[in-house]
Amino acid sequence: MAGSRHKLMLRQPEIILRLTATQHDQLKRTLFPGDGKESVAVALCGTHRSAQRTVLSVHRINAVPDESCTERSAVSVVWPTEPQVPLFSEGARKKMVVLKIHSHPSGFPRFSGLDDKADRALLGSLLKLAPNEIGHASAVMLPEGKIFARLLGGEGRFSKIARVVVVGDEIVSFEDSRSIKGALFDEAFLRTQQAFGARTASMLSKMRVGVVGCSGTGSWVVEMLSRLGVGELVLVDPDVIERKNLNRILNSVASDAAAARPKVKVFARAIRRLGLGTKVTSYQTDILQRKVVHSLAGCDFLFGCVDSADGRDALNRVAAFYIIPYVDVGVLLQADGKGSVQQVCAAVHYLIPDGSSLLSRRVITAEQVRAESLRRRSPDQYAALRKEGYIQGVNVDSPAVISINGFAASHAVNEMLARIHPFRRDANGEFRAQTFSLSDGAWLRIEDGPVCPFLSKRTGRGDCEPMLDNSELS
Template sequence: MDNVSLTLTEDHHAALYAHLFPGDGLEAVAFVACGRSAGGDRHRLVARQIFPVPHDRCRREANGVWWNADDIVPLIEQADFEGLSLVKVHSHPQGYQRFSSIDDTSDAELLPTIRSWVEAKVPHGSAVMLPDGRMFGRYLWRGDEMPALSLINVVGPTLRFWWAEDSEPEEAPLSFGEAQDQAFGEGTTRQMRRLRIAVIGGSGTGSPTIEQLMRLGAGHLVIADDQGIEERNLNRITYATKDDADNERLKVEAAAADIERKGLGTVVEPIPKAIQTPEAIRAVSQCDIVFGCVDSITGRFITNLLASHYLLAYFDTGILLDAQQEGPDRGRIKNILGTVHYLVPGRSSLLTRDQFTLQDVAAEGLHQNDPAAARQQVEDKYIKGMQVRRPAVVSVNMFASSLAVNDFLARLHPYRHIPNKDVGSIEFSLAELRLTADEEMERCKVMGRHLGYGDRRPLLGLPECGE
């Protein structure tokens, strides 16, 4: 049986809820047009756009809703033209937690009709929303059966996951996770066992992030990094040895071997490629969560763009060691600063949070592909000088990584006194012993244009990412 899931942003979910539960106790219906992440062992439907069916165009009752098929013909035609998957979503105001016989009759007529109309051989689905916001669903694809969607999840300030009853995780080792369940909420380890999490970058903050996620019980880790281990990495990569450095062993290879050796049940998928490559994009698009642990502008931009396309919860970790630039104390550290950004697709981005500009992205790309031309443009003042490598200290990396992972846990099982919606990023200064939560920033129009696009040609809409 195929593994098909549905992902929405919190804004999608809120729009659906407002339409499906207007307060009159009657059912209502809407459709979700979805892009996809296909080609792996999962088929993720990622919401792109919500299409409510107007209440006055429906016959609405407490236990059923009917609408004119002509009203959704334009939507089906759009799905056919763009190769989209369509998911019907309706409400059960009475809280009935199964598909009703009326639903069965409706879906048996609707889903085959959509499938026959849309030329692309893609899954289409039907889902129910309950008064408390929970959802469950099913899909039609290759045959005539309608199996359950394995997962419906919502990416927002708080992460919500609703799993099908038959998608139980493999049993963790005895007593594994009891302490963290006590600390962060019952079922934390059970939830972690079901998640697929990507870590971009296997050094710096990536190494301790991988270690923490493994010991928290992550079921599946995708690690993307195209570099080998060097001697200078040994001061900060937890899984690296002198022998690894001498042999320039790939970071992802060493990380995978370390995870497998510890035997805690985490499946690891090493991707020895940079994030802008098709192999890495495809693998990360199959995940639920992504941790960005690279300091290159290109890597952070691509990861942000990928998270927008595939509706991934994105944690970005950055560190800056601020040193005295001039005078007798030149080189002395003035401050140690860092930020953990949490980015919800469709809202703010690293661009609107002033981490870099599109000009910076172009400048770094030129620096990598044509260093001579980049130097000339710096001299001509077309682009500003690029900082290629940041200093790295293991204790600082671990501090920042721990903040990111604990932020993730707070969004999985809220434990903070501050609501998650009020924490868009967390800044720290070790010199000032300061920890500050900043609110969400303005929405990003650049990233917003790509929301829920999923797979496309070329990948991410970028020729350099084409297959």
């Protein structure tokens, strides 16, 4: 009987389509030229597959010129596919998914019979010419910008894409409203629902959030996310609890330090004891491992609570390649070790996949990334070069205090909430980079940096070799 119940619980992987706000705006301009007739575009999508999720991320969009279409009306569009053959060929070569998206100017909220016929013809042909394990996709945009989508697999059946997520200064999730109304209510999250509404509470319960770095700042982030009702956490940290950590890592106790328990295991234990239903996947390693990147690629949001430049760069790459919003949080406490404090400050950065990066914002440098990569791969060579003065400006251990870590982490988590439930009076775009100086009493919004020339070209690329275009992960 238990076996039967287990079989009944098995579900097909959820299918998610992600695109950036810039891509969404591009599509809306293309698909709604203002004449009340249907228009169409095609796109290449990167992919990510796991047992729980199939994720498509829009990589590049080709508009089909309206003047090239042989027929356009309020309910149909007929367009030539020949000019798109190079894109189809590229998709086949790179094992990417082709997405066809057209408009419904009338606002018709479903795929029509004409859509069914056209999709089977186009996507069915693509499955023969550019076969892959996932299939190819079709989507419709409505005048208000809502998108719904589906996937045609190799077996010739349509599968509904459960969520279409737009990642920008706000994170917009298009999904069936019935899934929100049908969500089970837990009184433990009553206050969250009262503050942010049922939709946001439901969104949190479905989110898979990655937290890389589970020490001082990360421990606060994990605690707050689990109590907000986030559905699943992916925790990444290579270290164990030491006695010097007990002053600032939540849920750690002296026996954890004595037993040298992994930080991620201590948090997994705490979340289970909390009993609010948050699932935990943990990795006692650093981010630059294939299995870790693969797991983070399926997340809906990422938090970076690490000091290392190469770790922060890797997280920035994951966010761009798989179109995931990313918050980087850091703390700096400068002290002389004798009780005198020169500076106490924190920084919270919100990064959009096709926007600026930590490198283009000059938060980290390429030299720091190279140096720390060398330190991890070849400690002896790194030590020799540093001794000779060839390596400078790398991070060293600095003082850490629980109250400062908690302050920074609270701002980071509130930054996530502001993106999924905009509550600010000023535009979210003005809060992409913020610094807080507790010693000076200053709270500053910093001007965003330029679009990252490297990552912007890789937005939505998804799985590829070498992974993240990083030879260390090949």
